[in-house]
Amino acid sequence: MASHNDFGKIAEDMAADYLKKNGYKILTRNFRFQKAEVDIIAEKDDLLIIVEVKARSTDAFMLPQEAVTKTKIKSIVSAVNHYLEEFDKHNEVRFDIISVLPDEKRNLTIEHIADAFQAFDAN
Template identity: 85%
Template sequence: MADHNDFGKIAEDMAAHYLQKKGCKILARNFRFQKAEIDIIAEKDHLIIIVEVKARSTDAFMLPQEAVTKTKIKSIVSAANHYLEEFNKDNEVRFDIISVLPDENKTLIIDHITNAFEAFDAN
């Protein structure tokens, strides 16, 4: 089995490929601002999609989206704001989580949660 970082990279590649198949254009990967990092920034129909990729090599006790803490959300939001300013974009923004989990046959399954941060109380 690949080590954690390799698995994370595989998961990000899968997520990027999945988004492209859905008609998204990948604008950036691993966009860094201060301590924050955005895994994927994509665009579709003038909507900027900020994607946090969560990978689990085992069926852990916690859902991948539960691993995104309020602190992490805040840092992703600030990095997203910085990206929009830097590239002078005034598009609407959506925050998604794509989780990559193996099923019982070790096949990697993608779960795409759109508007993920709205499900959280990000205050």
């Protein structure tokens, strides 16, 4: 398996490819605001889709999507609010999670969880 940083990059590339193949337009990747980072910002059907990519080499301890904590959600929402203002976007926003895990044969698999959390979940 690749090093941690390489694995994360591979997972993000896989997620972006998956989204493109499924009709999403990638607007930006790794958008940063203060200490927050949004992995992928995409658009589909006039929705702005915010995607947090979580990759793990195993799900023995927790599923990748379980690593998206209230603190992480607050951070993402803050960055997205800044993005909306900076780029004068008025689309409805949806928050998705894409998890990447190896299967039994060590092939990486994707699970796309649409509408995984709401901005107010972090309150």
